[in-house]
Amino acid sequence: MKLSHTAARRILDAAIAKADELEQPMNIAIVDDGARLVAFVRMDGAIIASIDIAQKKAFTAMALMTDTMNLGPRTQPGQELWGIEHTNGGLVTFGGGVVLRDAKGEPIGAIGVSAGSVEQDVKVAKAGAAALLK
Amino acid sequence: MKLSHTAARRILDAAIAKADELEQPMNIAIVDDGARLVAFVRMDGAIIASIDIAQKKAFTAMALMTDTMNLGPRTQPGQELWGIEHTNGGLVTFGGGVVLRDAKGEPIGAIGVSAGSVEQDVKVAKAGAAALLK
Amino acid sequence: MKLSHTAARRILDAAIAKADELEQPMNIAIVDDGARLVAFVRMDGAIIASIDIAQKKAFTAMALMTDTMNLGPRTQPGQELWGIEHTNGGLVTFGGGVVLRDAKGEPIGAIGVSAGSVEQDVKVAKAGAAALLK
Amino acid sequence: MKLSHTAARRILDAAIAKADELEQPMNIAIVDDGARLVAFVRMDGAIIASIDIAQKKAFTAMALMTDTMNLGPRTQPGQELWGIEHTNGGLVTFGGGVVLRDAKGEPIGAIGVSAGSVEQDVKVAKAGAAALLK
Numbered sequence: 001m002k003l004s005h006t007a008a009r010r011i012l013d014a015a016i017a018k019a020d021e022l023e024q025p026m027n028i029a030i031v032d033d034g035a036r037l038v039a040f041v042r043m044d045g046a047i048i049a050s051i052d053i054a055q056k057k058a059f060t061a062m063a064l065m066t067d068t069m070n071l072g073p074r075t076q077p078g079q080e081l082w083g084i085e086h087t088n089g090g091l092v093t094f095g096g097g098v099v100l101r102d103a104k105g106e107p108i109g110a111i112g113v114s115a116g117s118v119e120q121d122v123k124v125a126k127a128g129a130a131a132l133l134k
Numbered sequence: 135m136k137l138s139h140t141a142a143r144r145i146l147d148a149a150i151a152k153a154d155e156l157e158q159p160m161n162i163a164i165v166d167d168g169a170r171l172v173a174f175v176r177m178d179g180a181i182i183a184s185i186d187i188a189q190k191k192a193f194t195a196m197a198l199m200t201d202t203m204n205l206g207p208r209t210q211p212g213q214e215l216w217g218i219e220h221t222n223g224g225l226v227t228f229g230g231g232v233v234l235r236d237a238k239g240e241p242i243g244a245i246g247v248s249a250g251s252v253e254q255d256v257k258v259a260k261a262g263a264a265a266l267l268k
Numbered sequence: 269m270k271l272s273h274t275a276a277r278r279i280l281d282a283a284i285a286k287a288d289e290l291e292q293p294m295n296i297a298i299v300d301d302g303a304r305l306v307a308f309v310r311m312d313g314a315i316i317a318s319i320d321i322a323q324k325k326a327f328t329a330m331a332l333m334t335d336t337m338n339l340g341p342r343t344q345p346g347q348e349l350w351g352i353e354h355t356n357g358g359l360v361t362f363g364g365g366v367v368l369r370d371a372k373g374e375p376i377g378a379i380g381v382s383a384g385s386v387e388q389d390v391k392v393a394k395a396g397a398a399a400l401l402k
Numbered sequence: 403m404k405l406s407h408t409a410a411r412r413i414l415d416a417a418i419a420k421a422d423e424l425e426q427p428m429n430i431a432i433v434d435d436g437a438r439l440v441a442f443v444r445m446d447g448a449i450i451a452s453i454d455i456a457q458k459k460a461f462t463a464m465a466l467m468t469d470t471m472n473l474g475p476r477t478q479p480g481q482e483l484w485g486i487e488h489t490n491g492g493l494v495t496f497g498g499g500v501v502l503r504d505a506k507g508e509p510i511g512a513i514g515v516s517a518g519s520v521e522q523d524v525k526v527a528k529a530g531a532a533a534l535l536k
Binding site for chain 3: 047048049052053056072075076077085086090091092093117118
């Protein structure tokens, strides 16, 4: 299954709805299975730095094929992936990047969310990801 | 007037509708008055190179405050702005980037469209821009 | 309220005065609400590395909408924003970047100061920021 | 003679005065003999793209030790310096970058001006440069 732009925009809508519910404007990016940008939105008032961070979270999740929250523990001093964030022009090693999986569990892209607390970012990313199969 | 993400997405919708009409999938990017990304979509089948080109067209239009189609003649060999495209990490000097203006004619952002012929790109960008004031 | 270049230069003057008082030449950068450079000065003898650091501090403060001194604790190993400095082409996570706020408390830009000790940088940045509302 | 930040700001003042006279807001950058930024200002309403172009003009003038207007003819197709603008992260090959020379004619820095027509840019840059020896 290939991620369509129609599905990507449906995911965006769900993520925006969750962000509105949390009253936290977000930057939201969606990439396809080639880790290339498919859709993006910056909500009114979302911080500028997160334009890049949201995209890097989506890239990181798809390019490493794992949710970014899994990278924090593995990139700490002395740990296995120490320093991996210096590759690929910058990876993000905290939560907010979530792999999008089709009905069979195959990764077909990723969503990256940034601008709130990491906890909020993760909630919005998961709300977006859940909309893929709806 | 500040470009809202709601307005940006309405512009995207209008641009996508025109691209569908032309049967030419497009990459479409919208930036605000700070030339920072607000919204983006890559339609199914649109070429990958245009992810960057569409964003650079939108940036170029806002950052130079002129539609990109105006830059072609002025950047030819021997002309006034010869070589300007090597600044700002790369500017685009052909059509497809259009300034978004509010009801007073003030620039509040720009749209950049890429993946079709330049003529098609311009048509889609203008269709998007026209939706701002609707 | 939009940050004018007149206000930006008044802020520079105040920052330079404080730097002179501390007998520590500084690099001082000011960005607007789009995190784009408005004014800059490198005082005689200020270190070259700080040309970039001062600008990155100002960018970081505005783009994350927080003084850079707040980022140190949150980006330590094991903390929430671990590794965020690898985004946006490099962020600065220690003091010296201060958000500029108008009379209503709205962020309209930021000042970044670098070349002294972090404590000195912060003092000079705050002296500059205080001049906005004078 | 080393370019002081006091002299750089006097040059800025003169350039701003000329830009005001021409009613054309400008981005103005000044570099020292190491082609490193000393002072910068973006006047209200000056286009964003010129933040980079003004700095690149100043860099180009000092780093090649020639006013940028001299590079246009030499970088045309078939000419001696064809393609040089691809080096150094991007050089500018049209007018608006002017070498600053001390009383002995020694280059001690450069000024780069951008945002108006090239003719206006050159006028403002020369007005700034002339203030060095006043």
